[in-house]
Amino acid sequence: MALILKNLNCGKQLISPVVRKLQPAILNFNHNQRSFSITSQTNSKVAVLGAAGGLGQPLSLLLKINPHISHLALYDIVQVPGVAADLSHCSTRAKVSSHLGPDQLKTCLDGAKVVVMPAGVHRKPGMTRDDLFQTNAAVVRHLADAVAKFSPGAILCIITDPINSTVPIASEVFKYRGVYDPNRIFGVTTLDVVRASTFIAQAKGMKAHDVNCPVVGGHSGVTIVPLISQCQPFVSFPHDERVAMTTRIQKAGTEVVEAKAGNGSATLSMAYAGNQFVSSLLEALEGETGIVECAYVRSDETEAKYFATPILLGKNGIEKNFGVGKTIEFEVNLIKHAIPELQKNIRKGEEYLVKYPITD
Numbered sequence: 097m098a099l100i101l102k103n104l105n106c107g108k109q110l111i112s113p114v115v116r117k118l119q120p121a122i123l124n125f126n127h128n129q130r131s132f133s134i135t136s137q138t139n140s141k142v143a144v145l146g147a148a149g150g151l152g153q154p155l156s157l158l159l160k161i162n163p164h165i166s167h168l169a170l171y172d173i174v175q176v177p178g179v180a181a182d183l184s185h186c187s188t189r190a191k192v193s194s195h196l197g198p199d200q201l202k203t204c205l206d207g208a209k210v211v212v213m214p215a216g217v218h219r220k221p222g223m224t225r226d227d228l229f230q231t232n233a234a235v236v237r238h239l240a241d242a243v244a245k246f247s248p249g250a251i252l253c254i255i256t257d258p259i260n261s262t263v264p265i266a267s268e269v270f271k272y273r274g275v276y277d278p279n280r281i282f283g284v285t286t287l288d289v290v291r292a293s294t295f296i297a298q299a300k301g302m303k304a305h306d307v308n309c310p311v312v313g314g315h316s317g318v319t320i321v322p323l324i325s326q327c328q329p330f331v332s333f334p335h336d337e338r339v340a341m342t343t344r345i346q347k348a349g350t351e352v353v354e355a356k357a358g359n360g361s362a363t364l365s366m367a368y369a370g371n372q373f374v375s376s377l378l379e380a381l382e383g384e385t386g387i388v389e390c391a392y393v394r395s396d397e398t399e400a401k402y403f404a405t406p407i408l409l410g411k412n413g414i415e416k417n418f419g420v421g422k423t424i425e426f427e428v429n430l431i432k433h434a435i436p437e438l439q440k441n442i443r444k445g446e447e448y449l450v451k452y453p454i455t456d
């Protein structure tokens with residue numbers, strides 16, 4: 097079937113007749129891009145909550161290199177002074193500050209434009225993301241409450257799994273605090289787009305950076321729905337290969353968890369993806385137009401209250417939700433299958449706040 101969202105895709109593509117694909121910020125280190133103009137730089141404080149973790153550390157390194165960031169505030173409950181001291185020696189623009197333990201959350205968050213949250217436990221082989229719920233729900237409830245109190249105007253980017261449930265948890269916390277703005281809370285699903293684009297490029301002998309495949313739905317198992325029919329450039333697969341490609345994308349997180357054999361889940365590729373999402377956000381917050389990323393957000397696009405779709409980013413977070421767009425029957429069925437699972441995950445997140453309300 098034909099595409100209706102021509103040139104609209106996830107991954108920093110601009111929606112214009114001429115598709116411009118921006119380079120990830122780290123590429124600013126190549127010789128030509130050292131001349132990154134001062135007008136392109138923003139004065140943004142970004143806070144990372146969970147900065148000492150397997151993911152938090154490489155993500156913080158990429159953010160330290162990111163030319164859009166003037167102050168990188170690192171928070172964790174362990175080891176963050178060492179991570180911050182180490183990073184602060186890199187000869188890049190951002191000032192680094194270290195914040196250890198709950199007493200230092202306020203100074204970490206104060207004035208932050210963007211808060212990135214990779215805090216919480218990761219999977220081991222044999223676990224689903226939902227198995228992380230009990231531990232990570234408490235972490236997200238606590239940290240979201242701090243963001244609501246100390247930097248309610250910040251854009252919150254949640255990486256902590258299970259995203260399908262942790263985004264609703266944070267949203268309920270913000271509602272309780274009276275600062276909820278659905279346009280400013282994102283579940284970061286960029287890694288799904290990065291993976292889909294990489295795997296498709298490998299299968300078709302294309303350059304990974306030239307491929308962009310939107311992924312919608314949620315961020316676990318069957319809720320991960322790659323829209324291969326909307327891939328740019330257009331690619332076609334026989335049905336069995338489309339099924340195999342879809343399954344690989346859905347199980348890509350597990351592929352990494354198993355390969356790491358108990359020592360963690362995706363950290364490096366997620367750092368790459370997280371930095372891409374934060375860069376896009378900062379550019380949009382500064383007024384750059386036409387920046388689209390897929391993200392898991394409060395949504396009226398399907399029966400699921402939260403749903404990942406291509407989002408036009410703007411000065412206030414979500415500028416426009418492009419929805420699912422035109423899909424082939426195979427993808428319609430994937431979405432149908434994803435929705436009940438998503439609804440269950442969303443309910444579980446919302447009910448957590450009923451079970452464990454914030455009382456002060």
Ligand SMILES: NC(=O)C1=CN([C@@H]2O[C@H](COP(=O)(O)OP(=O)(O)OC[C@H]3O[C@@H](n4cnc5c(N)ncnc54)[C@H](O)[C@@H]3O)[C@@H](O)[C@H]2O)C=CC1
Pocket residue numbers: 145146147148149150151152171172173174214215216217218219228232235238239254255256257258259284285286287288315360361362363366
């Ligand atoms: N959205 C996505 O696509 C992806 C999500 N993830 C998720 O990111 C999370 C982090 O993964 P890793 O860094 O590999 O785990 P990790 O266990 O290596 O690190 C987690 C960090 O969070 C910190 N932490 C725990 N409780 C905290 C609290 N209350 N306040 C502040 N920091 C706290 C820990 O001290 C630790 O430094 C996991 O939930 C993982 O599943 C990972 C990869 C991709």
Ligand SMILES: O=C([O-])CC(=O)C(=O)O
Pocket residue numbers: 218219225257287348349350352353361362
């Ligand atoms: O699979 C995991 O547990 C971590 C994650 O969310 C991913 O890699 O997509």
